[in-house]
Amino acid sequence: xxxxxxxxxxxxxxxxxxxxxxxxxxxxxxxxxxxxxxxxxxxxxxxxxxxxxxxxxxxxxxxxxxxxxxxxxxxxxxxxxxxxxxxxxxxxxxxxxxxxxxxxxxxxxxxxxxxxxxxxxxxxxxxxxxxxxxxxxxxxxxxxxxxxxxxxxxxxxxxxxxxxxxxxxxxxxxxxxxxxxxxxxxxxxxxxxxxxxxxxxxxxxxxxxxxxxxxxxxxxxxxxxxxxxxxxxxxxxxxxxxxxxxxxxxxxxxxxxxxxxxxxxxxxxxxxxxxxxxxxxxxxxxxxxxxxxxxxxxxxxxxxxxxxxxxxxxxxxxxxxxxxxxxxxxxxxxxxxxxxxxxxxxxxxxxxxxxxxxxxxxxxxxxxxxxxxxxxxxxxxxxxxxxxxxxxxxxxxxxxxxxxxxxxxxxxxxxxxxxxxxxxxxxxxxxxxxxxxxxxxxxxxxxxxxxxxxxxxxxxxxxxxxxxxxxxxxxxxxx
Numbered sequence: 001x002x003x004x005x006x007x008x009x010x011x012x013x014x015x016x017x018x019x020x021x022x023x024x025x026x027x028x029x030x031x032x033x034x035x036x037x038x039x040x041x042x043x044x045x046x047x048x049x050x051x052x053x054x055x056x057x058x059x060x061x062x063x064x065x066x067x068x069x070x071x072x073x074x075x076x077x078x079x080x081x082x083x084x085x086x087x088x089x090x091x092x093x094x095x096x097x098x099x100x101x102x103x104x105x106x107x108x109x110x111x112x113x114x115x116x117x118x119x120x121x122x123x124x125x126x127x128x129x130x131x132x133x134x135x136x137x138x139x140x141x142x143x144x145x146x147x148x149x150x151x152x153x154x155x156x157x158x159x160x161x162x163x164x165x166x167x168x169x170x171x172x173x174x175x176x177x178x179x180x181x182x183x184x185x186x187x188x189x190x191x192x193x194x195x196x197x198x199x200x201x202x203x204x205x206x207x208x209x210x211x212x213x214x215x216x217x218x219x220x221x222x223x224x225x226x227x228x229x230x231x232x233x234x235x236x237x238x239x240x241x242x243x244x245x246x247x248x249x250x251x252x253x254x255x256x257x258x259x260x261x262x263x264x265x266x267x268x269x270x271x272x273x274x275x276x277x278x279x280x281x282x283x284x285x286x287x288x289x290x291x292x293x294x295x296x297x298x299x300x301x302x303x304x305x306x307x308x309x310x311x312x313x314x315x316x317x318x319x320x321x322x323x324x325x326x327x328x329x330x331x332x333x334x335x336x337x338x339x340x341x342x343x344x345x346x347x348x349x350x351x352x353x354x355x356x357x358x359x360x361x362x363x364x365x366x367x368x369x370x371x372x373x374x375x376x377x378x379x380x381x382x383x384x385x386x387x388x389x390x391x392x393x394x395x396x397x398x399x400x401x402x403x404x405x406x407x408x409x410x411x412x413x414x415x416x417x418x419x420x421x422x423x424x425x426x427x428x429x430x431x432x433x434x435x436x437x438x439x440x441x442x443x444x445x446x447x448x449x450x451x452x453x454x455x456x457x458x459x460x461x462x463x464x465x466x467x468x469x470x471x472x473x474x475x476x477x478x479x
Contacts, residue, residue, distance in 0.1 A: 014085050017045060017092070025049070028057055033095060042095035043080060048088055061089050064159045071132050075125030077145070077156045096154045101212065102141035104148070110212050112247070116280040118146070119209055120273055121153050126205060127269030129155065130198045136161050137188065137196070139204035140180040141211055166197040181224055182217040183207040186232045186260050191356035193349040199262035202272075206257025206265075213239050213246060218258060225359060232260070233357050247289035249279055256294050271298025312343065316350045323351055327358050327462050335470075348466050360462040361386060367472040375476035378467050380419050386456065386463075387422045401455075402427050408455045412448045419449075 017034050023044075024031040032045045048061055068079040068091075078094040101118070110118065122144060129136055136143075137160040145154040160178040179188050185203035187194040211217045218236035221227045236258055240251035253275050259265045266272045274297045282289045322332050336344050355362045363385045365378030390401050405427050409416060414430040417423050424430070436444065456463045467473070 014083050014090055044093040044095050045090050047090045052087055060159050065091050067158045067161050073128040077154045096145050098145035098147035100142045101144050101146045105215055116276055120276045123269045123272045125155050134161055134163055135198045136201050138179045139201050139208055140183040141208050166195040181227050189228045191352050193352040199265050202257050202265045206254050209254050214242055229357055249289045249291050253294045266295055266298050267300040268298055271295055312347050315347055319351050320354050323354055355464055362464045364466040366468040369472040372474050375474050379477055382465050384420050384422055387420055391425055404455050408451045415448045416452050
């Protein structure tokens, strides 16, 4: 049996397995190397750390097992079983004996020949994953195992993976984003107004290969938001300008993978492999690689609609200019009119990126013709989104917002809690408010609500509120 012990739980057991050593610990999981007792077959056991895991942790864990069972390719770690014990779950894997390539990266990265062999192999496995209609969403040096004895790799950790053709990302706090922050694609940040599809893996692969080449990822920062901003707006320094021994062709391939827009990246693993094989052949024959234009044989055969808006460039530029004036200290109110379905909402969401670059907040609420009797319906919806975002932050961040909000709201905080109940999780229970006449009550609400909004409107984090379907707005919201 497998014995597990950590400071958060009592001793637990998985009948039929014995443990040898713990090899990894994350925020939510423990990973052990051990054996299946009945035949001493070497296995890896991945266990949810918490004794009473959240429903989200359980769903993510079960999703990983289901996805791995649907993939049958040599380059993906083999899953053996799913175990449940004492409220916990465990996934049993084959023991590949390899270790994360992150542990094998020297300060100078891999040699050109080693790198090209690895890159071709990783791209081939990723292509097989995509052929099963799976998006990995967390390609990184920690999730690629390499066995130096055999030269083989295995891709692991499908906890973030999806079998959907695309996903609509949400703007979450950095510590709640799926994927590893140093390798995450711009669209995965939820701050680009772009869908996530299989091409998100190409960006993460580019960041991983960049790391393999020179020993560091494209962007480095201790500040999670700074990393997010870099992925969205900054171009990595080309590899061949950092290390003159790196052929420009390899640098160009990786820079193409790291394109901000998915349309500008490689569209197939086959096209990527073709370019890397060209590099390897030249390197073996001549010890050098002549420059060539990447992706000349990169044809997916699948129509991928462009997500960029066309024909609205002037309107987008106008919104961005207005936002920049807000960042300089002005207040703006903008109305956007037009027939249903012409792209008003998509237009507004194009300013996600400049807002993110200014560390701003973009929140949205939608009026509903069937909720017109509910005052402030869309405003409450938008601000609830903001409060939930803060609740995902660290304890220190939540405490900071608590102090700011209590200072702004004073003894009237319960007024806002009545509108946005989630606020109580930040500032705690508040005393009841005195009852006044209708006019005084309305004036008090307006003042308290304005003070509440002002907390989030600072130079270091400007606020944009998007209210959709204004034609269904209730009178109180319009006032």
